[in-house]
Structure formats: structure tokens, C-alpha cells
Amino acid sequence: MAQLTFREAISRGIAQEMRRDETVLAIGEDIGAAGGVFKGTVGLFEEFGPLRVRDTPISEQAILGAAMGAAMTGLKPIAEIMFSDFFAVCWDIVVNQIAKSRYMTNGQVSFPLVIRSGNGGGLRFGAQHSQSVENWAMMVPGLKVVVPSNALDVVGLMAAAVRDPDPVIFLEAKCLYSSKMEVPDGDIVDSLGRAKVLRSGGDATLVALGAMVPKALKAAEELAGVGIDCTVIDVRSLVPLDTVTILREVTATGRLFTVEENPRLCGWGGELSSIVSEEIFYDLDGPVVRITTPHIPLPAADALEDMAIPSVERIVATVSTSMNA
Amino acid sequence: MTTTTSHTGLDLEAKLELYRVQVALRQFETRAYDLFLENYVKGTSHLSLGQEAIAAGFAAAMRPDDYTFATYRGHAHTLARGVPMTPVLAELMGRTNGLMAGKGGSMHLTSVEHGVLGSYAVIGAHLPIACGAAWSAQYRGTEQVAVCFFGDGSTNIGAFHEALNLAAIWKLPVVFVCENNLWMEYTRTTEITAVPNPAADRASAYGLESIIVDGNDVDAVYEVATTAMARARAGGGPSMIEALTYRHGGHSRADPGKYRPEAEVAEWLARDPIPMYHARLLAEGATEAQLVEIEHSVAAEVEVATEEAKAGPTPGADLLMKDVWADGGSAWRN
Numbered sequence: 001m002a003q004l005t006f007r008e009a010i011s012r013g014i015a016q017e018m019r020r021d022e023t024v025l026a027i028g029e030d031i032g033a034a035g036g037v038f039k040g041t042v043g044l045f046e047e048f049g050p051l052r053v054r055d056t057p058i059s060e061q062a063i064l065g066a067a068m069g070a071a072m073t074g075l076k077p078i079a080e081i082m083f084s085d086f087f088a089v090c091w092d093i094v095v096n097q098i099a100k101s102r103y104m105t106n107g108q109v110s111f112p113l114v115i116r117s118g119n120g121g122g123l124r125f126g127a128q129h130s131q132s133v134e135n136w137a138m139m140v141p142g143l144k145v146v147v148p149s150n151a152l153d154v155v156g157l158m159a160a161a162v163r164d165p166d167p168v169i170f171l172e173a174k175c176l177y178s179s180k181m182e183v184p185d186g187d188i189v190d191s192l193g194r195a196k197v198l199r200s201g202g203d204a205t206l207v208a209l210g211a212m213v214p215k216a217l218k219a220a221e222e223l224a225g226v227g228i229d230c231t232v233i234d235v236r237s238l239v240p241l242d243t244v245t246i247l248r249e250v251t252a253t254g255r256l257f258t259v260e261e262n263p264r265l266c267g268w269g270g271e272l273s274s275i276v277s278e279e280i281f282y283d284l285d286g287p288v289v290r291i292t293t294p295h296i297p298l299p300a301a302d303a304l305e306d307m308a309i310p311s312v313e314r315i316v317a318t319v320s321t322s323m324n325a
Numbered sequence: 326m327t328t329t330t331s332h333t334g335l336d337l338e339a340k341l342e343l344y345r346v347q348v349a350l351r352q353f354e355t356r357a358y359d360l361f362l363e364n365y366v367k368g369t370s371h372l373s374l375g376q377e378a379i380a381a382g383f384a385a386a387m388r389p390d391d392y393t394f395a396t397y398r399g400h401a402h403t404l405a406r407g408v409p410m411t412p413v414l415a416e417l418m419g420r421t422n423g424l425m426a427g428k429g430g431s432m433h434l435t436s437v438e439h440g441v442l443g444s445y446a447v448i449g450a451h452l453p454i455a456c457g458a459a460w461s462a463q464y465r466g467t468e469q470v471a472v473c474f475f476g477d478g479s480t481n482i483g484a485f486h487e488a489l490n491l492a493a494i495w496k497l498p499v500v501f502v503c504e505n506n507l508w509m510e511y512t513r514t515t516e517i518t519a520v521p522n523p524a525a526d527r528a529s530a531y532g533l534e535s536i537i538v539d540g541n542d543v544d545a546v547y548e549v550a551t552t553a554m555a556r557a558r559a560g561g562g563p564s565m566i567e568a569l570t571y572r573h574g575g576h577s578r579a580d581p582g583k584y585r586p587e588a589e590v591a592e593w594l595a596r597d598p599i600p601m602y603h604a605r606l607l608a609e610g611a612t613e614a615q616l617v618e619i620e621h622s623v624a625a626e627v628e629v630a631t632e633e634a635k636a637g638p639t640p641g642a643d644l645l646m647k648d649v650w651a652d653g654g655s656a657w658r659n
Contacts, residue, residue: 056491057487057490057491057494059453059487059490061483061484062453062484062488064453065452065454065455065456065484066491069442069453069455069457069459069471070458071457072454073392073442073457073458073462073465075461075464092450097445097447097451097454101435102648102649103649104429104435105428105433105435105443106424106425106426107647107648108425108436108437109435109437109443110651112651141649141657165650165651166650166651193659239657240656240659241658242658243658244659275658
């Protein structure tokens, strides 16, 4: 058992899989000797060498094209797109090529690859290095989407993503890179498509993802102090989506609050809200409430960014207002 | 700059096979066009009429386990690797006996068992993907080569340049083949490109030799392909080949190609690769009867494929939700 940061958990998870399977390779900008701009790949180059941990030029289409071509010919690449905002310059490879080709070829090819990317705000980087793009990925048929919220899940979900025979978008909340937790020694293998109930309460269910999970937990603690007892669910995997767990927990409390970092329109909570209203509408005791970043590009100034991204205070205020209405 | 034209290196039997493949591609594409006019082929299609020598010459130089990456103008490259006509034609017609059971269509022909790793319909995307297959071959030590065909119009998109740079720095076993048919869809390529030869003139920027070949001369194509593939297999890295050619028809089935000067079309029709090769084979000792026999047997093959494709069932709902995921399904939730 060791204290592990979120960023150390990334290299531990990758190393675990690279030791097990020599067809697992890592590519990306500065991921080699430099250890990644967010230090998420420290030690991999030293352990596995330049043929398995390859630095690339600043060529996102080449990075993901190479990953795709390698995946369809027997390898299991883990490609890094440094900031998820940069998906915009290589989205063709992700959406038109990787996501569609298995279906279009009637199942002739598979894409066992992982695309990791630093996602989301909180670091005052401004609008082009801070977006939460999980909703971009979620809406594309053919992509699996995983968003861990802590170091233990990073290791286990990385293993699950690498071992999955389909393409997985693995989004790492940048503002969690330095967060720490105890992680057991030895191999850790989780599974995709499983949400986790982190806290049980009888009054309302808060469903959160990635960097919003620790905020939802903190908010739940504060809400308990004013008599509102909340269940908190970490979604962890948007595709496949664990609707069984979520619907069960929302049914139990009768109230759903989503906590989303993505801008409002077409965020994952919108889909969840739709599923809840179609399938358990008569079990609800009040409206579904979405707590999201407003529909704006993220501002750089700390004062403004803190107003934009859902905060513990906003979660507490929104939930208590709605529960007391 | 190397301009290669050569008529050597193959015996007559091998050359008759090159003739057969070109005739097969020609007759297949002609039939595909006719079936479009009869509303059997739906959607769009991009024919390789006039460009057959490139597909035939390269396929002959490839090992069975080499990889082909083609564009939406990919019928010829798919057939040239040995994929039978029936599943290709049936795919164009949206039938379950199609190469992908009708789920891909004309622009996405793929046959992994023949090394055809796909036909890609967003310009330039498949150049980096071919790099990935080449990277994989290099890492696995298989001496396989990826051959990536694309049009002149692809040379102005970013993915082209990203792929060339990556292939060069990683010394990847990939051969890039620009089929320069002079027209980027409806616009003359030289009018929208900074250099006269869109691929060959860019090669030096990535440390590669400029190679231009007569793309209507199957022997010359075969020779340049053989050299480039041997180099790639030996670890010598990528090559860029610009093959000059001309499409006899328009860009796609909806385009009559009227923007092209009549004199230019006539000039290139006079350089049709198939009659040219027919004449060369006669000069090199083939008999007219041998060549006619090839043409007739191909015609019979096209007839059979047409009937088999027409007889194929249309896909049912069982196929609709299949094969999004490797487990064969499409579930996104539990």
C-alpha cells in the first residue's frame, strides 16, 4: 500500500499493462524521456525503452492515425493527446475513422487502443486548454469513454481500457493530477461500465464525474450537516453507462442532481435526465436538476473560472434550495 | 528527379497477368457505371477508369501479407489484391453478399484477408493510418510494407504532411503513391497547388527522393513499386511516388467532367493504359488470340459477378445493430 498521486497512478497503470503484454505501446508528445508535460508517463521510457515509449512530433492526426493503423494490425497502443481541446485537430481520425471502421467493415477490424488526454479546467489555462470534452466523445457511436476520479480508479480503469478490444477515450481531469490516495500494491484490474456508489443517503442522489466527484462528496458532507442526506455516485464510465446502478439509486431517493463540468448543452447529464424521465418518472419526488458549467468558453482569470465550474458551494446551494422548495 | 519508364523485368506470362488485371478493373468499373445507370448501384461511386495501371502494377509487386490503404476511389485497388468481383459488386449494390454486407458501400471497401485494410473517404486521413500499420510491421519485425494510394488533391491537407514527417523520422516501411490525375475534383490541381508536381515536389521537404512515374505504363509502375517496396522491406524507410495518370470520367458518378478541355481528354484517351499495353504485348510476342481470350474470360467473370450480386439478398434488421463493438453488438448501457 502506498500513497499515490493521480499522475503517478497513470504511469503505474500503463506500466502494469506494458509489463504484461509486449504489444502494448505508448506514443505521444513529450511522453518519453520528458515523462509527459503533466508527468503522467514518468519512468516508462526508462523501463520500456524508445521503441515502446515513443515521442512524436506535434502532429495529432499522425499520433492517432498511427495508433489506429497499429491497433488494426495486432498492437495495443496507448496514445496521448496532451490537452483534450486538441481533439479538435484530429477529431476526423477519432470519429470518422476509429469509431466507424469496425461497423463499416462488418466487423472485419477491431481497434484495441486507448486515447488518454488531459481534460477540464481549474488550472487557469484559458479557454483553449481547459475544456471538458467528455460530451464530445460520448455522442459518437463506437467510442467507449472513461473518466476516473481518483488514483485507484486510474490504475484499474487503465488496465480495463487497455484490455478492452474497443477504442477507449480515457479522460484525465487535469486538476486532479496532484490528488493523492492510498493504492494497494500489486496488479489492479477494474472493469468498464461500472458506476460506484461512494456514499449512501436517503434524500437525494448526486451523480458526478471526474473532477466533480470530490466536490460532490464534499457537498454531501455539508448537506448532511443541514439535514439533507445524499447518495453520491461516481459515474466513471460514460460509455458503457451503468444505468442499472444509477437508476436504482435515483429510485431509492426520488431525486437526481447531476454535477457536470462540461458546458450545459448536450452534457452527459442531459442524457441521464432523459433516461430517468423515460424509465423511472413515477419514482421521482421532484425535478431532475443539472448543475453544470454554464454554456460559455472557460475564462482564464481564477475568479471567473471558479464562478463557471460547479463548486462545492454551488452544489450545496442548488441541492438545498431544490430540496426545500 | 527520377522519371522511370521501363519495359523490362517480367516474363510474358507475368505481363499477360498484368494485362488481365487491368482489363478486369476496366470491365468491372464499366459494369459498375452501367449498374448505376440502371439504379442497381445507389449512392455515389468514384471510378478508376483510365487509372488501372497503377493498381495493377503495385498489386503485382506486393507480398500477399502487405497492406493496401486506398481512397474512396478504391474499387481497383481492392480487386487488384485478389478480392473477387462478386462481393465488391454486391457491396456497391448494398447486398448481404457484399464485401461488408452492404454496411460500408463503394467508398469503404475493406478485405482484411487480402491485405486491403480499407478505403478511406475523408481526404488524407489514411496516410497516417498507413503509417500506423507500417509502424506495427516494423515493431513486430514482419517485413510487411504498407502501400498508401491517394489522389493529387490529398497533397494539400495537413494529414499528408504529418504522415510524411512521421514516416520519415521513424523510417517506416510505407510507400506513398500519389495518383496524380491532374484534377482535384473539378479544379485543375496546378491552380491550387504551390508546386507543379504536388507529391514529388514535396518529397524533398521530408528527405525523400522525388519519383515521378508514368502511371499509365504498368511495367514502369511495377518497376518503381518493386524498388520502393524492397527498400521499405530492407529497413530503408518510406518512399513517395507520383504516378501521372488521368481519369476517363468525372470525379464521381454525378460528374460528367465537362470542365476538362476536349483536347486534353483526347490526348489522354490516346494514352489509355490498356490499348497501349495490348500493343506492347503483341510486340513482345503475345498473340492477338491470347489477349482476346483474356478479354473474353474477364467479360464472362463480370457477367457472373453481376448476376450473383443481383441475386444477393438485401440486408435485414439483424445487421443494423451489429458490430459496433468487438463483442458483435452495439449496447452502450446495461
